[in-house]
Every structure is written in C-alpha cells, then in structure tokens.
Amino acid sequence: MKDFFLNYPTNKLCHDKIHFILDNDNALNYHNKLEEYSKTPLIQLNGLAKRIGVNKIFIKDESKRFGLNAYKVLGASYAIYKILSMNPKVSTFCTATDGNHGMAVAWSCNMNNKESVIYVPKDTSDQRIQSLSAIASRVYKTDLNYERTCQLAKTTSRKMNWQLVQDTSWKGYEEIPAYIMSGYLTQFKELENEINSIKKPKADIIFFQTGVGSWAASGIWYYLNKYGTKKPKIILVEPNECSGVFESFINGKRISPKGNFKTIMAGLNCGIPSKIAWEIIKNGCDACLKISDKYAKEAMRSLFYNHNKDLRVISGESGAAGLAGLMKCIKDKSLDNLRNHIGLSSDSKILVFNTEGDTDKESFKSIIKN
Ligand SMILES: Cc1ncc(COP(=O)(O)O)c(C=O)c1O
Structure with missing residues (x-):
C-alpha cells in the first residue's frame, strides 16, 4: 500500500459555530499580554535548502515558546x-x-x-x-x-x-478544542510581518506534522481564511505506526489508526483524528504522507549539525517530523505523483515548524550522537 494520499480539497470553509469561534477570537491579543510572551523566531535555512535542492526552507522554532520547549x-x-x-x-x-x-x-x-x-x-x-x-x-x-x-x-x-x-x-x-485551536492561531498570525504577506504567502508548500490534527487544522483554517485558493499546498505528515488522518482519508471518514503505535514521535502517537479538525483537514489539506522514525532522526540531525551558516535548531522527534516529511518527499523515488501533485521542485519555498525542542533529553542525546 502507498504511504501517501493525494487529496483534492474544496478549499472552502464552512460557517458553523466552530468556525465562528476560530473567526472571532483573537488569541494573539491574549498571549501578547502575558509576561512570558514573545514571538518565536522564524529561521531561514539556506545551507540545508541548497543541500536538499529546494529554493528556500523556513522553520518557525517553537522550542522557544514560553520556556516550555513546545508550541502546545x-x-x-x-x-x-x-x-x-x-x-x-x-x-x-x-x-x-x-x-x-x-x-x-x-x-x-x-x-x-x-x-x-x-x-x-x-x-x-x-x-x-x-x-x-x-x-x-x-x-x-x-x-x-x-x-x-x-x-x-x-x-x-x-x-x-x-x-x-x-x-x-x-x-x-x-x-x-475549538478554543485550543484558536490559541494555536497566534503562531500563524506571528508570521504576518514575515512570510505571511498580505496578498500571497512567501512559502508555497507547508508540511504540518499531525497527531489528532488540531494544530494542522488550525494552520489550514488560517491559510484558507487568509488566502483562499492562493493558500500554499499543505501536506500532513504522520508516523507509519500511527496514521489516523491517512487511514481516515482511505476509509472516507474518521477512524482510529490501526498501527502498532511504536514510534519515537510521541507527540504524534495519538488516536482517531479530532472531529472538528477532520472537517477542516478534508477541505483544505492537499496530501498526507507517512514517515518512518528513520526520517525523523535524520531531520533532527540535519537541524542540529547545521549546514554552512545555518543556525542550529534543537528539535525533538515530533518537532522535526515536518522537515522529515519534506526530506522523504525529496529522497524517495516512489513519490513522483506526490511531488507533482504539490508542485515540489528546485524553485519551491518550504515552511516547516519545529513544534518541540528536546522534550525528552535522553532520547534527543542518543539520536544526535549516532
Ligand atoms: C511536538 C508536537 N508536534 C505536533 C503535534 C501534533 O498536534 P495535533 O495532535 O494537534 O495534531 C503534537 C501533539 O501533541 C506535538 O506534541
């Protein structure tokens, strides 16, 4: 069986109560007032982009979020x-x-x-x-x-x-859960003076790592709401061993994943996709891709052992999974259809998120050492 699914999204948002919550609440105003708040950095990895053969890679580093080492x-x-x-x-x-x-x-x-x-x-x-x-x-x-x-x-x-x-x-x-998703919107709004420019985003492909899909759905909602059909292509990345969104797409409706749940990507090792997230994902994601732990480790090391003048990024197993998805897309020869579907080429400008730093320090050290 293939390890990717191509979706043809309607790119439409519906306007029920949940969308009303996402639409009307301004979490950024709330977060701004917290003493500990500061915007997390957006880092451009030119060395890594050159090495893997794309035009640009941007990574938003959530290991710097409120001293908690993750965006949650x-x-x-x-x-x-x-x-x-x-x-x-x-x-x-x-x-x-x-x-x-x-x-x-x-x-x-x-x-x-x-x-x-x-x-x-x-x-x-x-x-x-x-x-x-x-x-x-x-x-x-x-x-x-x-x-x-x-x-x-x-x-x-x-x-x-x-x-x-x-x-x-x-x-x-x-x-x-809709308030939680509204809270995540802060992350995307922070990018507005950076790459989420008014008419067109400066990234054309985004990889979101996915557990129950709430975070990815808030990202999809943001980009659809702001750019409509001009939104970037959005790819969801899940572990092979636990891929609830992928399996739900194959099944045509939400189901619990049937894998063995043995993955180092603990934050993505979840159950059935979130009900409200699934409705948004169906209508706005362009593809999903399953990856093995091997790619997550490779991405963690690529962020740690920086290339040329790239800044070092400390990224945990789930944190690096978005970049790991990009790496698989580039390396795996059997993914031609996926690459064509999302338009991945040497001109592509990619956005990924380091959703966590070294939240399990022992595991992080042993992966980086090898
Ligand atoms: C570090 C990290 N990244 C991504 C996710 C995925 O978020 P969601 O479960 O909303 O898909 C999680 C979830 O806990 C996480 O901890």
Missing part, C-alpha cells in the same frame, strides 16, 4: 483563559496527554492558581513523566493507549466535577 501552550493557555472568563469557579483542570499538551495545561493552571490532573498513556517515557510531575498537581500513568486515556480523563472529570481541557474533539465536546 498557545492552545491550553487560551482555552483555560476562555473557560475561566465564563466560569471563574473552576478549581481543577484535567487532561490526557503524551507530554506536551499536559505541560501546557499544568503551566496554565499554575499561572491561574488552579489544580491540574494529568493522565498519560502507557508508553509515555519516564523523562516526560518527570517533567510533568515537576509542574502538575497530579500525574497518573495509565495502562491504556492515548485514545483510551482520553476517555478515562473524560469520564473521571465528569465524576469528579473537574474541567476537561482536551486538545481533541468528539461529538458533544467541540467548543473547548
């Missing part, structure tokens, strides 16, 4: 702010996470003097659990996979009267 806090902080503006009495927030979203929820709870209860799936590394335990009120390791851990967080929150703040959505749980 943009979503959780904004959703918790919205929840507390509607109901200041909430005392405990709960979530399921494979690391980064949990750090984001715990950090945002601490900022608001609230309790955080974090559930992690069975394969979460000790290092990630340690980092969570240092800032969360309570952390519980389950013997379940990610999707089941989300269900546990949901049912326990209901029982205990905690507020669930989950970065994925399902029928009946849509508004809070």
